[in-house]
Amino acid sequence: MKKDVDEHAERFDELAATYDESSGDQYMECLRLVVEHADPRGDDTVLDLGCGTGAVALSLADGAGRVVGRDVSEGMLSKARQKASDRGLSNVEFGEGSFREPNYDGEATIVTSNFALHHLDDDAKRDAIDVMAGYDPRRIVLGDVMLFGLPDPEAPFYDPEVDDPATVGVLVEAFTDAGYAVTAVERVHPQVGVIVAERR
Numbered sequence: 057m058k059k060d061v062d063e064h065a066e067r068f069d070e071l072a073a074t075y076d077e078s079s080g081d082q083y084m085e086c087l088r089l090v091v092e093h094a095d096p097r098g099d100d101t102v103l104d105l106g107c108g109t110g111a112v113a114l115s116l117a118d119g120a121g122r123v124v125g126r127d128v129s130e131g132m133l134s135k136a137r138q139k140a141s142d143r144g145l146s147n148v149e150f151g152e153g154s155f156r157e158p159n160y161d162g163e164a165t166i167v168t169s170n171f172a173l174h175h176l177d178d179d180a181k182r183d184a185i186d187v188m189a190g191y192d193p194r195r196i197v198l199g200d201v202m203l204f205g206l207p208d209p210e211a212p213f214y215d216p217e218v219d220d221p222a223t224v225g226v227l228v229e230a231f232t233d234a235g236y237a238v239t240a241v242e243r244v245h246p247q248v249g250v251i252v253a254e255r256r
């Protein structure tokens with residue numbers, strides 16, 4: 057792990073005020089695909105890990121029964137709560153929780169995560185995927201920085217100082233080992249993608 061959880065939380069606390077203004081095309085496409093593939097029904101509870109300012113959670117609120125967002129940055133969570141309140145959403149709840157310890161013991165029939173898991177090293181990513189699978193959701197949708205080939209050292213999409221993306225192969229294997237079948241892999245960019253995993 058390039059930075060520990062507290063360092064990531066501190067960094068995102070500082071970024072929270074301007075985070076929503078800094079979205080690039082690949083991020084927006086990844087977000088769109090995560091929302092499209094999550095596709096919750098009215099009886100689903102969605103758990104969104106690394107929820108940030110609520111991009112995924114708030115987009116899913118209309119379709120889902122309930123959405124629970126978890127993040128380590130109070131600054132990002134505070135923005136997410138403000139946006140939920142501004143939109144009059146009453147079925148979305150945001151709270152402190154990490155990939156390792158989401159601090160949520162209710163049901164989750166769908167788990168999502170967008171642009172957050174790449175902050176963890178590969179062993180911690182595997183542990184996080186096991187934690188997601190531990191909720192026994194019918195579907196897990198992961199959008200993230202992930203490597204479809206060797207990263208181009210001249211044009212890295214990510215910042216090696218703070219990001220530690222896995223190969224798509226490592227992620228697919230982790231979902232498979234956790235008892236899930238990978239049903240779709242969407243390549244947004246050679247270093248950005250979305251993986252959809254369904255319970256076997």
Ligand SMILES: C[S@@+](CC[C@H](N)C(=O)[O-])C[C@H]1O[C@@H](n2cnc3c(N)ncnc32)[C@H](O)[C@@H]1O
Pocket residue numbers: 061064065068087105106107108109110111112126127128129132153154155156169170171172175
């Ligand atoms: C790039 S933002 C993405 C936020 C949101 N998912 C989105 O799509 O806009 C990454 C988020 O991951 C959170 N994060 C970093 N490490 C984490 C961890 N170990 N557990 C939970 N969240 C974490 C950060 O606080 C930050 O809000």
